[in-house]
Amino acid sequence: MGRRLHRVGEYILHRIEADDGSIFGVCPPDRRPPPTATVERMEPSDASQCRRLVSELPGPVSLALQRRRDHAVTTAVSTSVPLFIEAAEGAILIDVDGNRLIDLGAGIAVSSVGHRAPTVVEAVSNQAARFSHTSFMINPYEGYVAVCERLNACTPGDHDKRSALFNSGAEAVENVVKVARRVTGRQAVVVFDHAYHGRTNLTMALTARNLPYRDGFGPFSPEVYRAPASYPFRDPEGMTGRAAADRAIGLIERQVGAANVACLLIEPIQGEGGFVVPAPGFLPALASWCADQGILLAADEVQTGFCRTGRWFACEDESIVPDLVATAKALGGGLPLSAVTGRADLMDAVHPGGLGGTFGGNPIACAAALASIDLMEANDLPSAARHIESTAMPRLMALAGAHRGIGDVRGRGAMLGLELVLPGTSEPDPSAARRVVETCLRSGVVALTCGTFGNVIRLLPPLTIDHVLLLDGLEVLGSAIDEVLDPDR
Ligand SMILES: Cc1ncc(COP(=O)(O)O)c(C=O)c1O
Structure with missing residues (x-):
C-alpha cells in the first residue's frame, strides 16, 4: 500500500502508484487523472469492493457490444449507463x-442484499437443479407458500393476511386494483401527482408522467383519478401533511365522490416521481379518511419495500397499515418476483382463478426471495439502511449548503435524493442532474436520476454496501456536483 495521505473521518486515504496502468478510487483534487497517474485510494474492508477503472468509459468491448445492440435492440428500450456488465459482486459492477x-x-x-449474495446464488442453483417451473396454478410447490407466509408476517399489521405472487411490480399493482374493484364493487381508483406505478396499460393510466411513459400509448384504462400529492419542496411554504391531505380529499370528494372509490393507491415515498417524502401527517390523514369512507388503502411499496427506507416497509414510519400492499424489486433478490399481500377477507373474496398467471411465483424466484429475506433479517438490513442515511445525509446536506443549485435534500434510509434547481429558485435543472450523473460515471460511480422534471439525483445503493465504498462513492458524487454546479471554483 502506498504513502499515507490524510484522514477523512475515521478513514485514511492512501496514495498509490498504479503499476498496471489502472485507476483506483479517485478523490479530489485528481478528479480525472490519466490512467498512469498517481492516484488516491481508500481501503475497503473487502478487497473485492473497490472502484477501479482500467479503460476509457465506455471501453472497447462495451462499444463493440453497443454496436451489436444498435442493430438488434429497439431504441425504444433506452439504457442510461452505456457499460455492458460481465459480473457483479456486493456493490460493485464489473463491466466487460x-x-x-x-x-x-x-x-x-x-x-438490496448485494449482487451475487452467496446464499441467494446457492438457493437459486439448488432450486434450478431440482425444477424451474410447473406453474403454481397447475402443480403447487412449497417455495410459493413459504414466500407468502413470509410476506404475510413481515408486511405492516398483525391481522390475518393472504398473498398472491406475480412477476413484475406493474403486475402486482394491476392485481391490487383488480382485488380492490372486485371486493368493493366500486370502480374508481385514486392515484397521485408524480406517481409511478408501471408501464402496462392500466399502470400507465396510474402513472403521472407523460414522457417517456405514456406519450402516444393511449387510450388508457378508465376510472383513474389523480389527486395532488404532498411535495414539501414544491407545496406552498408551511403546508402541513394534514393540509395537503385535505387538499387531496377535497378534490376527490368534489370530482369523484368517495362512494365511487375502490382504492386509493399511493407510494409512501414516491420513487420515479422524485423521491418525494410526504409531509408528516399526510399518509395518516388519508388512511383515516379511507377507513371512514370504506375505501381500501393500497400501498405501492415496490420501490420502498424490504428495508430500503430503514424499515421493512416505508408505511411503518407513520404506523400506516394498508389494506393491500404491492411489492416487487428487492423481494426477489435479483430475480423477477412480485406480490400482492392483503387482508385475508379481501384477498379471499376474489373468485377462485381470478388471480394468477403462468409464471407468477416462479420456483427459482421464490428460492431467491426466501434466501434474500433471510439475509435481510440476519443482517438487520433496516439498520443498514439507516446507517447509510446517517453516513450520506450530512455529506449531502453539506453539498446543499455549498451549492444554491441544490434545492432540496430528502429521503429516508438508503433512498436519498438531491433535487437540482436553477440557483436560488425552484426551477428544475434536469441538465445539471444529467451532467452530475455523467461525471460520476466517468469516475466509475453509477448514480441515477429521477423526478417528474428529471432533476433529482437518486441514491439507492445495495443495503450491504461496504462503508468505505459508500464514502468513496459519496466523495465522487461530491466532486461531480462541485464540477457541474460550480465549474469556476
Ligand atoms: C413504486 C413503483 N411501482 C411500480 C413499479 C413498476 O415495477 P416494474 O418495473 O417491476 O413493473 C415501479 C418501478 O420502478 C415502482 O417504482
Missing part, C-alpha cells in the same frame, strides 16, 4: 472491459 464501478442504483432498488 474489466472496470469496477460502484453501484449506487442497485438496478433500480433491486439488489
Whole structure:
C-alpha cells in the first residue's frame, strides 16, 4: 500500500502508484487523472469492493457490444449507463472491459442484499437443479407458500393476511386494483401527482408522467383519478401533511365522490416521481379518511419495500397499515418476483382463478426471495439502511449548503435524493442532474436520476454496501456536483 495521505473521518486515504496502468478510487483534487497517474485510494474492508477503472468509459468491448445492440435492440428500450456488465459482486459492477464501478442504483432498488449474495446464488442453483417451473396454478410447490407466509408476517399489521405472487411490480399493482374493484364493487381508483406505478396499460393510466411513459400509448384504462400529492419542496411554504391531505380529499370528494372509490393507491415515498417524502401527517390523514369512507388503502411499496427506507416497509414510519400492499424489486433478490399481500377477507373474496398467471411465483424466484429475506433479517438490513442515511445525509446536506443549485435534500434510509434547481429558485435543472450523473460515471460511480422534471439525483445503493465504498462513492458524487454546479471554483 502506498504513502499515507490524510484522514477523512475515521478513514485514511492512501496514495498509490498504479503499476498496471489502472485507476483506483479517485478523490479530489485528481478528479480525472490519466490512467498512469498517481492516484488516491481508500481501503475497503473487502478487497473485492473497490472502484477501479482500467479503460476509457465506455471501453472497447462495451462499444463493440453497443454496436451489436444498435442493430438488434429497439431504441425504444433506452439504457442510461452505456457499460455492458460481465459480473457483479456486493456493490460493485464489473463491466466487460474489466472496470469496477460502484453501484449506487442497485438496478433500480433491486439488489438490496448485494449482487451475487452467496446464499441467494446457492438457493437459486439448488432450486434450478431440482425444477424451474410447473406453474403454481397447475402443480403447487412449497417455495410459493413459504414466500407468502413470509410476506404475510413481515408486511405492516398483525391481522390475518393472504398473498398472491406475480412477476413484475406493474403486475402486482394491476392485481391490487383488480382485488380492490372486485371486493368493493366500486370502480374508481385514486392515484397521485408524480406517481409511478408501471408501464402496462392500466399502470400507465396510474402513472403521472407523460414522457417517456405514456406519450402516444393511449387510450388508457378508465376510472383513474389523480389527486395532488404532498411535495414539501414544491407545496406552498408551511403546508402541513394534514393540509395537503385535505387538499387531496377535497378534490376527490368534489370530482369523484368517495362512494365511487375502490382504492386509493399511493407510494409512501414516491420513487420515479422524485423521491418525494410526504409531509408528516399526510399518509395518516388519508388512511383515516379511507377507513371512514370504506375505501381500501393500497400501498405501492415496490420501490420502498424490504428495508430500503430503514424499515421493512416505508408505511411503518407513520404506523400506516394498508389494506393491500404491492411489492416487487428487492423481494426477489435479483430475480423477477412480485406480490400482492392483503387482508385475508379481501384477498379471499376474489373468485377462485381470478388471480394468477403462468409464471407468477416462479420456483427459482421464490428460492431467491426466501434466501434474500433471510439475509435481510440476519443482517438487520433496516439498520443498514439507516446507517447509510446517517453516513450520506450530512455529506449531502453539506453539498446543499455549498451549492444554491441544490434545492432540496430528502429521503429516508438508503433512498436519498438531491433535487437540482436553477440557483436560488425552484426551477428544475434536469441538465445539471444529467451532467452530475455523467461525471460520476466517468469516475466509475453509477448514480441515477429521477423526478417528474428529471432533476433529482437518486441514491439507492445495495443495503450491504461496504462503508468505505459508500464514502468513496459519496466523495465522487461530491466532486461531480462541485464540477457541474460550480465549474469556476
Ligand atoms: C413504486 C413503483 N411501482 C411500480 C413499479 C413498476 O415495477 P416494474 O418495473 O417491476 O413493473 C415501479 C418501478 O420502478 C415502482 O417504482
